[in-house]
Structure formats: C-alpha cells, structure tokens
Amino acid sequence: MEQTLYEKVGGEEAITKVVNYFYQELVLKDETVNHFFTHTDMKKQISHQTKFIGFALGGPKQYSGKSMAKAHEGMNIQPHHFDTIVKHLHDALAHFGVNETDIDRALSRVATLRDDIMYK
Numbered sequence: 001m002e003q004t005l006y007e008k009v010g011g012e013e014a015i016t017k018v019v020n021y022f023y024q025e026l027v028l029k030d031e032t033v034n035h036f037f038t039h040t041d042m043k044k045q046i047s048h049q050t051k052f053i054g055f056a057l058g059g060p061k062q063y064s065g066k067s068m069a070k071a072h073e074g075m076n077i078q079p080h081h082f083d084t085i086v087k088h089l090h091d092a093l094a095h096f097g098v099n100e101t102d103i104d105r106a107l108s109r110v111a112t113l114r115d116d117i118m119y120k
Contacts, residue, residue: 004057004058004059005057005058005102005105005106006054006057006058006059006060007058008098008102009057009093009096009098009102009106010096011054011059012050012054012059014096015050015053015054015057015059016050017096018053018092018093018095018096018098019046019049019050019053019092020046021092021095021096022049022088022089022092023037023042023045023046023049025092026088026091026092027085027088028042030084030088032080032081032084033081033084033085033088036075036077036081056106056109056110057106057109067116068113068116068117069116069117072116072117072118076119077117077118077119078118078119079118081118082114082117082118086107086110086111089106089107089110090103090107093106
C-alpha cells in the first residue's frame with residue numbers, strides 16, 4: 001500500500017515544523033506578503049495551517065475550517081502574492097528534506113485552491 005504524502009513527509013510533527021518555518025522564517029520576513037498577517041494571531045494561524053496542510057496532504061484529521069474563499073475574503077490577494085506564498089511553501093518543504101517530486105505533488109494540491117484564494 002502506497003504511503004500518503006502526509007506520511008511521506010513525516011506526519012503531523014514534520015508538518016508542524018514546516019509550517020513554523022514557512023511563517024517565521026519566510027512569510028513574515030517577506031515584505032511583499034507579510035502585511036496580510038499584520039492583525040493575525042499567528043499562534044492560531046500556525047495551528048490552523050498545520051491542520052489544513054496535513055489534511056490536504058492526505059492526513060487522518062478532517063479539515064473543518066472556513067472555506068478558502070471565505071477565509072481570504074477582503075484580502076484582494078493577487079497572482080504575485082499567491083505565487084510568492086507557494087514559493088515559500090516549496091522552500092519550507094525543501095528545507096526539511098522533502099524531495100522535489102513530493103513537493104510538486106503537494107504544490108499541485110495547493111494550486112487547486114488558487115481561484116478560491118485570489119481576488120477575494
């Protein structure tokens with residue numbers, strides 16, 4: 001039986017590390033996108049994002065948060081913002097040793113959310 005992408009990247013513990021690095025070392029230090037998080041409770045955001053990414057990668061927990069369109073309502077995220085966030089996610093996964101094939105699979109899943117996130 002083939003492992004899920006969630007299992008391949010190391011499960012919840014590994015995803016937690018990736019998400020922390022993603023926000024703390026990449027997103028929040030990038031002036032082109034960090035303004036989206038100015039009034040965000042980052043502890044809550046990191047916890048929520050860890051659950052969401054785990055679910056998106058085939059993890060065992062069901063995602064029960066807002067829809068992507070609702071969560072990004074009023075943010076007016078443009079294509080270059082979305083692409084920057086995707087690049088940071090790529091770099092965070094690579095930083096923790098996830099191979100390019102698995103990164104591509106993960107980012108393909110993220111790409112399916114593009115229309116629900118942009119221009120809201």
